[in-house]
Amino acid sequence: MGQSVVVVGAGPVGAVFALAAARRGFDVTLLEAEQAVEDAPRAATVHPSTLAMLGELGLMDDVVARGLVARYFDFWDRPERSLIARLDHNVLRDVTPYPFVVQIEQHKIVNMVLERLSGVDVRFGAAVTGVTQDADSATVHTSEGPVTADYVIGADGGRSTVRKALGIEFEGYTWPERFLVLTTLFDFQSELDCSYRNYWADPREWVNLFKVAGDDGKGRWRAVFPTTVGETDEEAVGDEGARARLSGLALSANPADQLVHRKLYNVHQRVAASFRSGRVFLAGDAAHVNNPIGGLGLNCGIHDAVELASSLHTFAATADENVLDRYDLRRRTVNIEFVQQQTVTNKRRLEEKDPVRRKERLAELAALGDHAELELKFLMNSSLLNSVARAASLG
Numbered sequence: 107m108g109q110s111v112v113v114v115g116a117g118p119v120g121a122v123f124a125l126a127a128a129r130r131g132f133d134v135t136l137l138e139a140e141q142a143v144e145d146a147p148r149a150a151t152v153h154p155s156t157l158a159m160l161g162e163l164g165l166m167d168d169v170v171a172r173g174l175v176a177r178y179f180d181f182w183d184r185p186e187r188s189l190i191a192r193l194d195h196n197v198l199r200d201v202t203p204y205p206f207v208v209q210i211e212q213h214k215i216v217n218m219v220l221e222r223l224s225g226v227d228v229r230f231g232a233a234v235t236g237v238t239q240d241a242d243s244a245t246v247h248t249s250e251g252p253v254t255a256d257y258v259i260g261a262d263g264g265r266s267t268v269r270k271a272l273g274i275e276f277e278g279y280t281w282p283e284r285f286l287v288l289t290t291l292f293d294f295q296s297e298l299d300c301s302y303r304n305y306w307a308d309p310r311e312w313v314n315l316f317k318v319a320g321d322d323g324k325g326r327w328r329a330v331f332p333t334t335v336g337e338t339d340e341e342a343v344g345d346e347g348a349r350a351r352l353s354g355l356a357l358s359a360n361p362a363d364q365l366v367h368r369k370l371y372n373v374h375q376r377v378a379a380s381f382r383s384g385r386v387f388l389a390g391d392a393a394h395v396n397n398p399i400g401g402l403g404l405n406c407g408i409h410d411a412v413e414l415a416s417s418l419h420t421f422a423a424t425a426d427e428n429v430l431d432r433y434d435l436r437r438r439t440v441n442i443e444f445v446q447q448q449t450v451t452n453k454r455r456l457e458e459k460d461p462v463r464r465k466e467r468l469a470e471l472a473a474l475g476d477h478a479e480l481e482l483k484f485l486m487n488s489s490l491l492n493s494v495a496r497a498a499s500l501g
C-alpha cells in the first residue's frame with residue numbers, strides 16, 4: 107500500500123493504533139515526548155467490547171496473564187456498609203466471548219503493544235510542537251526536525267498539542283473537585299468480602315475501590331475519592347488526609363499503614379468539536395475526556411484507535427472521503443451518547459445528597475441485582491457493547 111502515518115503519543119491509544127495500522131500495512135512512526143512509558147495509576151478496567159478488539163490484535167493471552175479477570179462488580183451503600191447489588195458479567199455470555207472485565211494497568215497494555223511493534227519507528231523523547239498540512243501530506247514538527255506522512259494521529263492526551271495546533275475547541279467543563287487515588291497493599295477482599303471492582307455511594311464522600319495485579323503480580327488496591335472544594339494538594343495527599351480517608355473503609359486496620367502510592371487528578375467532561383481536520387485525526391484523550399467512574403475513557407479511546415486504523419485502510423482502497431468523515435461521526439457521537447452520559451450519571455448516582463432521590467437511585471441499583479433483564483441492559487451499556495453496535499449503525 108505504501109501509505110504512511112505519524113502517531114503523536116505512545117500512551118495506550120497511540121500504541122494500539124500503531125499496532126492496528128502496522129498490521130494493515132501502514133508505514134508507522136510513533137513519537138513519544140517522554141523518555142519512558144508513563145506508569146502512573148490511571149486506567150485499570152478493560153471491558154468486554156475492548157477485550158474483543160485486543161483479542162483481534164493478538165493481545166488477549168497477555169492481557170489475562172498480566173491482569174486480573176473480574177466477573178463481578180459491586181455497588182455498596184457506604185454509610186450502611188452494605189452491599190446494594192453484585193452485578194455478574196456472565197449475563198453477557200450469549201453476546202460476547204468475553205463475559206468479564208480484565209483489571210489491568212494501562213502501562214502494561216502499552217508495554218505489551220510496544221513488544222509487538224516490529225517494523226514501526228518508535229521514538230521516545232520526541233515531543234511534537236506543531237502540525238501543518240497541505241493537500242498531499244501532513245507534517246509534525248519536533249525539536250529533532252519535521253516528520254511528514256500521509257496522515258497524522260493526535261493521540262497525545264487531554265492537553266493535546268495536536269488538537270490545539272488544529273484550533274479545535276475542547277467543549278465541556280471541569281469538575282470543581284479533584285480525584286485522589288490512594289494505592290495500598292491492604293487486602294480489602296478479606297476484610298469486606300467484596301469484588302475486585304466496587305463503587306461505594308455516599309452523600310458525604312463516595313469511593314471507588316479496585317484491585318489490580320501490580321507489576322509484581324501480588325495485588326494491590328486503588329481507592330479513588332473526591333477531594334473537597336478548597337482542600338489543598340498538601341492536605342489531600344498528605345499522611346493525615348490519607349489516613350483519615352482510608353480509616354473509614356476498613357475496620358480491622360488502617361489501610362494507610364500499607365500505602366504505596368498517592369496521586370491527584372483534575373477531572374473533566376470534554377469532547378473535541380471535531381475528531382478530524384483534513385489529514386489529521388484525534389483519538390483517545392486528545393479527543394475526549396471524562397471522569398473515571400465506570401472505567402470508560404481508555405476503553406473508548408481503544409475503540410477510536412481500532413476504528414481509525416480500519417477507516418484509513420478502507421480509504422486507501424476506495425478514496426471515499428465519507429469513510430474519513432464517518433470516523434468523526436461515529437466516534438464523537440458514541441463518546442457523547444455513552445461515555446459522557448454514563449460517567450456523569452455514575453458520578454451523580456454515587457454522590458447523591460437528596461435523601462429521597464438517593465433512596466430511589468439505590469433502589470434502581472438494587473433492582474439490577476434482582477432482575478436479570480435489567481442487569482443485562484445495564485451491562486450492555488456499561489461494557490460499551492451497545493456503543494459498538496450504535497457506532498456501526500452510523501454513516
Ligand SMILES: Cc1cc2nc3c(=O)[nH]c(=O)nc-3n(C[C@H](O)[C@H](O)[C@H](O)COP(=O)(O)OP(=O)(O)OC[C@H]3O[C@@H](n4cnc5c(N)ncnc54)[C@H](O)[C@@H]3O)c2cc1C
Pocket residue numbers: 114115116117118119120137138139140144147148149150151152212232233234235261262263264266267285287330371389390391392398400401402403404405406407
Ligand atoms: C484515576 C484514573 C482512572 C482511570 N480509570 C480508567 C479505567 O478504568 N478505564 C478506562 O477506560 N479509562 C480510565 N481512565 C482514563 C484513561 O486513563 C485515559 O482515557 C487514557 O490514559 C487515555 O489514553 P491516551 O493514550 O489517549 O492518552 P494518554 O494516556 O494521556 O497518553 C498520551 C501520551 O502522549 C504523550 N504526549 C503528550 N504530548 C505529546 C507531544 N506533544 N508529543 C509527543 N508525545 C506527547 C504523553 O507523554 C503520553 O504518553 C482513568 C483515568 C484516571 C485519571
